[in-house]
Amino acid sequence: MNGLLDMIRGIGVKVLNSVRRMGRGHLFIFHTIMSFGIIFKEFSLLMKQLFSVGVLSVQIIAVSGLTVGMVLSLQGYNTLVDFGAEQSLGQMVALSLVREMGPVLTALLFAGRAGSALTAEIGLMKVTEQLPAMEIMAVDPYRKVIAPRFFAGVISMPLLAAIFSAIGVFGGYLVGVELLGVDSGGFWSQMQSKVGLYEDIVNGVIKSIVFGIVVTWIAVFEGFDAVPTTEGVSRATTRTVVNSAFAVLGLDFILTALMFGGA
Amino acid sequence: MFSKAKLEMTVGIFVVIGLAALLFLAMKVSSLSSFSGNDVYEVVAKFENVGGLKVRAPVMMAGVSIGEVNKISLDTSTYEAKVSFVLGGKYKLPIDTSASIFTSGLLGEQYISLEPGGDDAFLKAGDQIKLSQSAMVLEQVLGQFLFSKAAGDE
Secondary structure, three states: OHHHHHHHHHHHHHHHHHHHHHHHHHHHHHHHHHOOOHHHHOHHHHHHHHHHHHHHHHHHHHHHHHHHHHHHHHHHHHHHHHHOOHHHHHHHHHHHHHHHHHHHHHHHHHHHHHHHHHHHHHHHHHHOOHHHHHHHOOOOHHHHHHHHHHHHHHHHHHHHHHHHHHHHHHHHHHHHHHHOOOOHHHHHHHHHHHOEHHHHHHHHHHHHHHHHHHHHHHHHHHHHOOOOOHHHHHHHHHHHHHHHHHHHHHHHHHHHHHHHOOO | OOOHHHHHHHHHHHHHHHHHHHHHHHHHHOEOOOOOOOOEEEEEEEEOOOOOOOOOOEEEEOOEEEEEEEEEEEEOOOOEEEEEEEEEOOOOOEOOOEEEEEEOOOOOOEEEEEEOOOOOOEOOOOOEEOEEEOOOOHHHHHHHHHHHHHHHHO
16 A cells, blocks of 8 residues: 555656756746847857857768768669659759758757867866856856857757758769669759748748757756766756657647748 | 857857858758748639649749749639739739649659630730639549540450
8 A cells, every 4th residue: 555655746747847947947938048148248248159169060960961871872772763753863962951851960969069069168167166156256157158158059050951962862863873874864853843942941940940949959958957977967857858758759740840841 | 268258259160060050951951932022912713633742832923933832722612722822923824724733753742733815905904714623533544544444355
């Protein structure tokens, strides 16, 4: 009997904790967004974060984009050539990159490359009591630490996704046209006629902006909310990567259904 | 760590490359639907059956794309499909132009093909094309073929 009661109580504790965390998370994002003025006032703070969040991620994004584009082209060719439709290779590569692969893979890589670093950095600031020290000095950590990192992530993500897709299309071109001998004119013209600026490119950018907000939000919040111990920071970093991946994949399904699901 | 100037430089390059990638996607990879500017006019044609015709399907004359379908609906008074499509403003077509729905290749997508007539007057925005030929539905054609074959055997 007692065991059962304990179990029910355990469920209650879990639910309460997750609701509390959710509340903290939303208050946190609200505070962060309200401090957006800092990125205009102290532009150098944003600049520094754009460098460590955006510029340092370019390398892995570019390499992944190139290989994903090449692999898509290689595999797509094998299927399409059976139907004599290898001219549609460009369309297939570009559509899958712009609509799905670009935003989603960029977000996943971003969570691993930049998100984990953000969490660890902010978590360690908490462990070494830099955040409380700032508050004692009447410096708002939301403005000095959180907001520049958050907005740097939100700005970087669509740019990184665009780089990913563009390099991916180029990789697809290299393999499809240069290696497998698909007609270059057909490759580009099929692509252009079937990929729409608004329905595909703009929707892809919207996707990556949403992912940018969510992944960076998770990353900075996990760091800010980490238990201030060595173990707490390591757990928070793991949670950032895992939760970001779940959030990105789940949201991607919803966004895809909203954008491309209808007629 | 980098000096301030170098840091700003690399961030600047990053943003420029990102925007250039976006521009590349917008210009080279995708196309605005080319018949969405101001210089277009819309005409309507009614078909008994549009088969698999879709919005944004091309409208061709002599194999040249001169417009695209922008709306397909059912006319509830005649139970025919009402297809509206836009044509580029520079294409002036005789008023007795006829429209048919064809399939590009055996398994390709369907498109509207226009055949010019001989009238001196030109189609205006909002006009209806009177002569139309429905899409060929493979099942119907097969059915007719089998039916005529069976009738011939008797």
